[in-house]
Amino acid sequence: xxxxxxxxxxxxxxxxxxxxPGCGHDSISNQIISMAYDMSLPMxxxxxxxxxxxxxxxPAYFMGRSxxxxxxxGRMPSIATGATTANRDLIAIAVSGDGDTGxxxxxxxxxxxxxxxxxxxxxxxxxxxGLTKGQFSATSDEGQRLKYYGLNExxxxxxxxxxxxxxxTFVARSFxxxxxxxxxxxKAAVSHRGTAIIDxxxxxxxxxxxxxxxxxxPYGKEHEIPLHEYDFIPAGYVQPYEEITADYEEGQTIxxxxxxxxxxxxxxxxxxxxxxxxxQAITILEQAQREQLFLTGLLYYEEPRQVLGETLQLTDTPLxxxxxxxxxxxxxxxxxxxxxxx
Amino acid sequence: MxxxxxTNVQARYNGQSEPVVNxxxxxxxxxxxxxxxxxxxVLIRSLFRMGIPVGAKNxxxxxxxxxxxxxxxxxxxxxxxxxxxxSEIAVAMNELTAAEDIxxxxxxxxxxxxxxxxxxxxxxxxxxxxxxxxETVAAAAVPADFRDRISNMVYVGVCAQLFSxxxxxxxxxxxxxxGGKEKPAMMNFGVVERxxxxxxENLEKVDPFRFEPMNETAGKILISGNEAAALGSLFxxxxxxxxxxxxxxxxxxxxxxxxxxxxxxxxxxxxTVAIVQAEDELAAVGMIIGAGWAGxxxxxxxxxxxxxxxxxxxxxxYFAEIPCVIWDITRTGPSTGLPTxxxxxxxxxxxxxxxxxxxxxxxxxxxxxxCFEFGWRAFDLADTIQTPVxxxxxxxxGMNIWMSDPFAYPEExxxxxxxxxxxxxxxxxSEHGEWYRYKDYDSDGIAYRTLxxxxxxxxxxxxxxxxxxxxxxxxxxxxxxxxxxxxLHNKFKTASExxxxxxxxxxxxxxxxxxxxxxxxxxxxxxxxLLAADGLETNYLRIRALPLTQDVIDFVxxxxxxxxxxxNFDGQMHQILRMExxxxxxxxxxxxxxxxxxxxxxxxQAQITRLERxxxxxx
Ligand SMILES: Cc1ncc(C[n+]2csc(CCOP(=O)(O)OP(=O)(O)O)c2C)c(N)n1
Ligand code: SF4
Ligand SMILES: [Mg+2]
Numbered sequence: 019x020x021x022x023x024x025x026x027x028x029x030x031x032x033x034x035x036x037x038x039p040g041c042g043h044d045s046i047s048n049q050i051i052s053m054a055y056d057m058s059l060p061m062x063x064x065x066x067x068x069x070x071x072x073x074x075x076x077p078a079y080f081m082g083r084s085x086x087x088x089x090x091x092g093r094m095p096s097i098a099t100g101a102t103t104a105n106r107d108l109i110a111i112a113v114s115g116d117g118d119t120g121x122x123x124x125x126x127x128x129x130x131x132x133x134x135x136x137x138x139x140x141x142x143x144x145x146x147x148g149l150t151k152g153q154f155s156a157t158s159d160e161g162q163r164l165k166y167y168g169l170n171e172x173x174x175x176x177x178x179x180x181x182x183x184x185x186x187t188f189v190a191r192s193f194x195x196x197x198x199x200x201x202x203x204x205k206a207a208v209s210h211r212g213t214a215i216i217d218x219x220x221x222x223x224x225x226x227x228x229x230x231x232x233x234x235x236p237y238g239k240e241h242e243i244p245l246h247e248y249d250f251i252p253a254g255y256v257q258p259y260e261e262i263t264a265d266y267e268e269g270q271t272i273x274x275x276x277x278x279x280x281x282x283x284x285x286x287x288x289x290x291x292x293x294x295x296x297x298q299a300i301t302i303l304e305q306a307q308r309e310q311l312f313l314t315g316l317l318y319y320e321e322p323r324q325v326l327g328e329t330l331q332l333t334d335t336p337l338x339x340x341x342x343x344x345x346x347x348x349x350x351x352x353x354x355x356x357x358x359x360x
Numbered sequence: 361m362x363x364x365x366x367t368n369v370q371a372r373y374n375g376q377s378e379p380v381v382n383x384x385x386x387x388x389x390x391x392x393x394x395x396x397x398x399x400x401x402v403l404i405r406s407l408f409r410m411g412i413p414v415g416a417k418n419x420x421x422x423x424x425x426x427x428x429x430x431x432x433x434x435x436x437x438x439x440x441x442x443x444x445x446x447s448e449i450a451v452a453m454n455e456l457t458a459a460e461d462i463x464x465x466x467x468x469x470x471x472x473x474x475x476x477x478x479x480x481x482x483x484x485x486x487x488x489x490x491x492x493x494x495e496t497v498a499a500a501a502v503p504a505d506f507r508d509r510i511s512n513m514v515y516v517g518v519c520a521q522l523f524s525x526x527x528x529x530x531x532x533x534x535x536x537x538x539g540g541k542e543k544p545a546m547m548n549f550g551v552v553e554r555x556x557x558x559x560x561e562n563l564e565k566v567d568p569f570r571f572e573p574m575n576e577t578a579g580k581i582l583i584s585g586n587e588a589a590a591l592g593s594l595f596x597x598x599x600x601x602x603x604x605x606x607x608x609x610x611x612x613x614x615x616x617x618x619x620x621x622x623x624x625x626x627x628x629x630x631x632t633v634a635i636v637q638a639e640d641e642l643a644a645v646g647m648i649i650g651a652g653w654a655g656x657x658x659x660x661x662x663x664x665x666x667x668x669x670x671x672x673x674x675x676x677x678y679f680a681e682i683p684c685v686i687w688d689i690t691r692t693g694p695s696t697g698l699p700t701x702x703x704x705x706x707x708x709x710x711x712x713x714x715x716x717x718x719x720x721x722x723x724x725x726x727x728x729x730x731c732f733e734f735g736w737r738a739f740d741l742a743d744t745i746q747t748p749v750x751x752x753x754x755x756x757x758g759m760n761i762w763m764s765d766p767f768a769y770p771e772e773x774x775x776x777x778x779x780x781x782x783x784x785x786x787x788x789x790s791e792h793g794e795w796y797r798y799k800d801y802d803s804d805g806i807a808y809r810t811l812x813x814x815x816x817x818x819x820x821x822x823x824x825x826x827x828x829x830x831x832x833x834x835x836x837x838x839x840x841x842x843x844x845x846x847x848l849h850n851k852f853k854t855a856s857e858x859x860x861x862x863x864x865x866x867x868x869x870x871x872x873x874x875x876x877x878x879x880x881x882x883x884x885x886x887x888x889x890l891l892a893a894d895g896l897e898t899n900y901l902r903i904r905a906l907p908l909t910q911d912v913i914d915f916v917x918x919x920x921x922x923x924x925x926x927x928n929f930d931g932q933m934h935q936i937l938r939m940e941x942x943x944x945x946x947x948x949x950x951x952x953x954x955x956x957x958x959x960x961x962x963x964x965q966a967q968i969t970r971l972e973r974x975x976x977x978x979x
Contacts, residue, residue, distance in 0.1 A: 062819060065654075065812045078822060078834070085812035087653060088824040089646070090676050096602075096638070096646025103634045103647070104600055104656035105813050126646070129639040326636075333630040337599035338655035338811060342774050344632050345597030345657070346736075347622045349769040352595065355622070356766035359581035 022058035030055045032082040037072055040261050042194035042220030043142045047079045049197055050111065050140075053204040054081055064109045065101055069094040069123060072149045073115035073142035073220070081111075092123025095130035098137050099326065105336040106327045109208070110137035117147045120156035120175050127177075131186035131213045136325040138207040138214045141177055142194070144222035152225030159310075178317055179303045181215040182296060187320040188214035189299070191313060193284055194221065195263035195274065199314060211322045219282065219312055221262055271311065287315030294319060380448070380568045382412050382437040386523075387447035388515065389454045389461045393425030395509030396453070398537060398548070399516045400431040404761065405533035406525050407435055408582055411574040415441030415882070416761050417958060422607070422699040428457045435571060441763065442883035443756075443958040448569060449523075451515045453493075462486070470567045472518060487567045489559075491518050496558060500551045513548050517555025522563065524570050527556055581766050585757035586661075588728040588767070589687055590615025592735015593659055594623055594633070597774050598685075600658035602636045602647035604666060607699045608755035609689035612661035641666035645673045645686065649748075652677070652684040653823060655779070655811035657739045661687040664706050665696065667713065674748050675714025676825040679848075681798070681807070683742035683777070687751045689758040692956045701956035702755035704878055705928040708935060710750045711906055717845060719852050721859055722906040723751040726881035730904070731757065732767040734860070743777035745855045746806060754927070756958040757879040778808040785816050797821040797832040798844065805851030852907055859905035862912055866899045872972065873919035875912070877903040877933060879958065880925055886961035887968070894965075896972055903933065908940050916941055921972075922948045925964055929954030 020026055030051045035044050054064070064084040068074035070091035077086045089097045094112055102110050119127045119141050130139070145162075147153040154167055156175045163169050181189045188210045190203045200218060207214035266272045269288035273281045285306070292298055299318040306313045333340065386403070390396035400416070407414045415434040421427035432447050434440070450465055452458040452473040462471050467485040475490040493514045502510050520530050530552055534545040589612050593601070603613045616635060623632045634651075638644035641662055648658035662670070667688050677684055690706045692698040710722050721741060723734045734751050742749040780788055780795065788795050788808065795818065798807050807830075810819040821832040829840040876884045881902055888898050901915045916922050916937060924934040931950030938945055951967050953959055 060815075062815045062817075063813055083817055083820050085810075085820045086822045086824075087650070088822065088826070089649075090672055090825060093642060093646045093673065096643040097650035097653070099636065099643070100600060100602065100647035100650025100652070100656070100658065101654040101812065102650075103636065104651040104654035104658070105811075108654065108812055125639055126643055129643065133636075327634075330634045330636070331631050332634055333625050333628060333632055336813070337632065337634065337651075338813070340599065340632055342597070344623070344625065345599070345774055346595050346770065351622055352767065352769050355591070355619075356581055359583050359766075360579070 021055055023060065025055065025058070027051065027055040029083070030061070030081055032077070032079040035076070035079045037075065038224050040223040041072065042144060042218075042222070042262070043073050043076050044079070045194040045197065045261055046113075046140065046142055046200060046218055046220060047076045049200040049204060050080045053201050053208065056201075057205060057208060059109060059208070063107055064111060067094050067098050067101070067110060067112040067137075069114050069118035070149070071115035071118045071147070072222070073113055073144075074118055076113050076142070092118050092121070093126055094118070095123060095126035095135070099130060099133065099135050102135055102137060103327060103330065103332070103337070105338045106332065107336050110135075111140070111208070112137055113140050113142060115148070116141060116143040116145060116155045116157040116177070120177055124156075128180065128184040131181050131184040131215065133326045133329070134185070134187055134212045134323055136212055136327070138204070138210075138216070141215070141217045142220040143177065143217050144220050145174070146222050146225045148222045148225055176303055176307055177217045178215065179300065182299055182303075182318050186215050186318070187212035187323055188316075189318040190214075190216045190316045191219070192216060193219045193264055193274070193312070193314055195261065196265065196314070197263070198265070199286070203316065206316065212320075212325055219284075268315075283311035285311050285313050287313055287317070291315070291317075293317060294321075296320075378568065379570050381570050381572050382435045382574060384449065384569050385432050385434045385444050385447040386449040386451065386519065387430055387432040387461070388451040389428065389430050389457050390512065391425070391454050391456075392421050392423050392427045392429045394512065396429070396431065396512045398509070399512035400433065401537050401761075402516055402530065402533045402548075403519065404433050405536050405582065406520070406529045407433065407571060408577050408580075408763070409529050409532055410525065410571060411577045412571060413437070413439040413441065413574075413576050413763060415443070415763070417443050417756070418760055419957070420700050428454050437574065437576075439576060440882065440886045440961070442886050443960050445960050445962060451519065453512070453515060468567075470569060472515060472522075489518065489522065489563050491515070491555070492558070496555050497551060500554050502547065502551065506547065510548060510551050513551035514555040517552040518559045518563070520552065521556045521559035522565055522567070524572065527553060577763060579766065580763050582761050582763055583728050584611065584759055584761050585725070585728050585731040585753050586611040586689065586759060587615040587618075588731035588764075589661070589735045589751070589753065589758070591619055591767070592732035593685070593739070594619055595732075595770060596736025596739040597657045598633060598659050598739065599656040600634045600636070600648060600651035601660065602638050602644040602651075602658070603660050604638050604641045604644045604662065606663045606666050608691055608759045609661040609663045609666075609687060611759060612687055612689065641669040642673065645670040645684075648684040648686075649673060649677045649682050652742070653680075653682045653812070657685075657743070659685040659687065659739075661689065663689050663691050664693040667706060667709065671714050674720070675716060675718055677748045678714065678718050678720065679716075679825055680823050681746040681809070682748070682823070683739075683746050684748050685738040685742050685751065686748055687753065690752060690754045698956050700755065702879070702958055703928055703954060703956065704752070704754055704880075704926050705930075705932070705954065706752060707926075707928065707932040708930075710752055711936060719907065721745065721747060721749045721855055723749065723860060724877040724904055724906070725751065725753055725757065726878050726902060726904070728757070728762045728764045729767060736770050737860070740772070740775040741855075741858060743779075744775055744806070744858060745851060746777060746809060747851070747855075752878065754879050778806055780808050780810050780814075780819075782814055782816050782819070785810060785814065785819055789818065796830045798828065798847070799830040800847050800850070803850075804854040805847050805849070806854060807847075856907045856909050859907070859909075861909060862904055862915075863902045864900070864911065864915065866901070866915065866918075868918070870897045870899045871920035872896065872968070873899045873901065873915055873922040874925060874968075875901050875903065875915065875922060875933070875937070876925040878927075880927055883959035883961045883964060884925055887964035890961055890965040891968060894969065896968065898968075906936070908936070912937070913941050916945060916948060917943055920947060923951050923968055924948055925951045925959070927953050927959050
């Protein structure tokens with residue numbers, strides 16, 4: 019059925035994914051496609067931005083008719099800042115990973131939300147570096163053990179907490195297998211004026227190893243893949259997995275089993291949570307951290323605050339569309355100016 | 361005792377010399393942050409108003425308050441503005457450096473110092489003028505808060521009296537300096553006048569130095585390179601500036617802030633230039649790349665440490681072919697180096713910045729006029745060639761004030777380059793049956809780009825730093841990789857025809873050539889005159905941009921000996937020339953100074969004279 023722009027859902031698709039079958043990131047791409055189709059997003063105005071990582075590859079897999087920019091690792095926020103400042107009419111949808119955002123790009127992430135750059139910022143959070151084959155990330159669980167890299171003794175960073183503290187105006191968390199919730203949050207995020215952060219737990223089917231898992235590293239070893247960085251996942255390295263899904267109610271807590279047999283616990287926020295309260299959002303996130311569960315839903319929302327372009331008092335016309343006479347003052351202006359230097 | 365010594369010196373001058381008019385350097389030594397910037401500016405503006413060619417060098421510390429700073433003002437009836445290593449007159453206002461400042465004076469030099477120091481007059485071969493600084497200020501009934509800063513006006517008054525600058529001129533210069541504000545100008549003037557009168561009554565002039573009005577500055581302007589760069593950028597249609605503060609580049613963006621009102625939309629009062637202070641240089645360059653990709657004319661200004669941080673991102677912009685402009689106001693490196701000393705040490709780094717096979721366009725302005733011109737031209741080049749364009753200025757050019765002809769209005773309209781907006785894209789596709797982002801349709805290496813927001817179903821493409829084919833699709837095929845690099849190479853060749861061409865003074869009868877670039881130009885010009893006066897005639901070529909052009913290569917090959925004069929330690933342009941000129945180039949001689957100070961004519965002259973007169977054994 020065509021949407022308001024007369025486009026079909028397939029029009030919003032991108033190139034076929036080259037991620038591992040069952041990768042949580044692919045579910046998210048699918049939800050982005052559905053959201054864009056449902057909301058009749060004009061694709062020529064959408065820009066898809068990302069850093070580097072498996073997650074950051076995904077802009078190739080949705081909305082093929084939109085301009086995309088696959089930047090350098092962790093530095094997508096500055097690209098987003100520049101592009102949306104240059105052209106205020108663009109709708110920026112960005113995808114990043116937990117390594118991309120939580121480590122190398124942490125500074126840019128914090129400064130992006132502080133500036134309230136208008137955009138949707140999706141973190142596909144698998145608690146691991148997928149593309150470089152399974153190192154700990156800053157969001158890996160404390161106490162998690164990986165065969166090769168040993169025990170993670172460092173506390174994990176909660177990117178939603180960081181976003182709220184950094185001044186973000188829209189902060190949500192979800193799970194890639196919860197299509198309904200992901201979509202709802204994406205729709206809300208696209209409608210938000212300001213930076214909308216959605217941290218989506220997105221299992222890595224290949225490297226999310228439990229200590230006794232015999233499915234990933236050992237499997238890789240058998241195939242004699244040397245343990246240095248690859249920017250692709252070799253064929254045969256991955257066993258086909260089913261996508262993990264979760265369908266649950268507001269207020270409900272569920273355990274979800276990951277591909278490696280480990281479990282995560284999700285709790286969906288209910289009406290008892292007031293997302294306008296920053297204090298409450300911080301409190302419940304800290305509590306959830308102690309209880310080792312992920313709270314999903316809209317955690318924090320702030321009444322529209324001025325976005326960067328407004329802070330900079332820019333013209334209503336996008337800077338990229340200014341007529342030439344607004345780009346160069348007159349000869350008379352220069353001559354007068356020169357007089358003042360004489 | 362005092363009088364006796366002065367008489368000695370007077371005797372020397374009486375016996376020896378004519379008055380020295382408009383051909384000497386006056387150096388003021390003060391403490392950083394003491395407010396001497398204003399008084400020095402008043403002096404230089406006064407000379408400028410008298411029609412005397414002037415050059416200024418501010419040698420300041422990396423410090424906010426307290427460390428020594430030296431400001432030298434060169435008056436030159438012949439119009440030379442390069443630094444001179446020697447100053448004939450020292451205004452020693454910093455007790456910590458005074459001994460050295462006095463020591464450095466040439467015989468016959470002049471020292472002006474505060475009387476209250478009670479230093480005495482130890483050197484017999486110079487003239488001392490001791491001035492009651494504190495008393496003069498106290499008598500001027502200045503509000504207590506201003507006393508310290510305004511005390512610098514005492515030396516202005518004394519110098520005016522001793523070296524013949526009229527009070528009227530000083531008053532005008534004060535008004536210029538204070539942007540026409542009467543009140544502060546006149547408060548300062550009160551102190552100047554008092555000091556002037558005191559000097560007239562109490563000092564006996566025994567030195568030969570004097571300023572006399574000329575007519576060499578009429579219609580000229582005084583401006584710093586960084587301010588000129590800011591103006592050039594504003595006239596070049598810049599719409600986004602992102603930056604992170606670093607000496608000596610900060611005043612580029614300060615200039616943009618000062619003059620962005622020229623571009624404010626008169627109808628709405630809103631800005632057409634976005635100025636974003638980034639969290640670091642990684643972000644600053646990312647922002648301008650994002651903006652350039654979206655179709656803005658975007659700029660950042662930085663110095664060496666910032667360039668180091670930008671390296672990765674610049675490689676992406678080069679490979680994904682995104683226009684942006686990066687000003688590097690160089691300072692002395694490696695590392696933090698000397699943040700307030702000048703150098704041309706970033707040249708090689710800029711030329712091939714980032715990993716892998718990269719080459720960049722580097723513009724090399726030599727004057728404030730070129731800072732303005734390259735300010736707007738850099739955007740046209742970046743957009744036309746679709747690549748980052750560096751402009752390498754330096755601390756000397758950027759932060760000092762220079763005399764110049766008024767800047768010429770850009771003679772060419774803004775050139776957006778090969779951008780296909782909606783209708784152009786439609787026309788392009790109906791002509792070619794296709795449009796691919798990285799396909800070389802015109803055989804000049806430059807492809808056509810579209811901007812995000814273009815309302816056309818085929819406008820979109822995928823921008824990436826990973827390997828790609830001409831359709832902008834990810835590709836690991838080696839043919840795709842190689843073809844892309846070949847096209848980038850061809851694009852670079854096209855670029856060499858579009859960049860500012862060298863300025864040459866060539867005469868086939870001369871066998872010695874000098875090549876330089878950037879802010880060394882005034883020193884080289886002066887050195888050529890000195891050499892010629894000594895019988896060594898030289899040709900001259902000033903490189904204004906990289907990549908090198910055929911003219912440069914021809915110039916090198918057409919001489920028996922070519923000196924490459926530059927202000928870095930390693931002789932970086934010399935290295936580039938050796939790399940790019942396949943023919944026998946052993947007749948190139950590197951004259952690389954890199955002593956943290958602006959180039960002097962005397963150094964160049966000494967080097968070339970030595971090598972020409974006692975040639976090293978030919979290999
Ligand atoms: C400057 C730089 N350092 C290191 C890398 C190598 N690298 C590529 S992706 C990646 C980690 C990606 O992790 P994440 O963002 O979590 O994405 P995922 O693959 O897990 O989706 C690293 C370290 C790089 N591309 N650039
Ligand atoms: S390695 Fe992990 S994150 Fe990367 S594509 Fe495979 S499953 Fe997804
Ligand atoms: Mg990850």
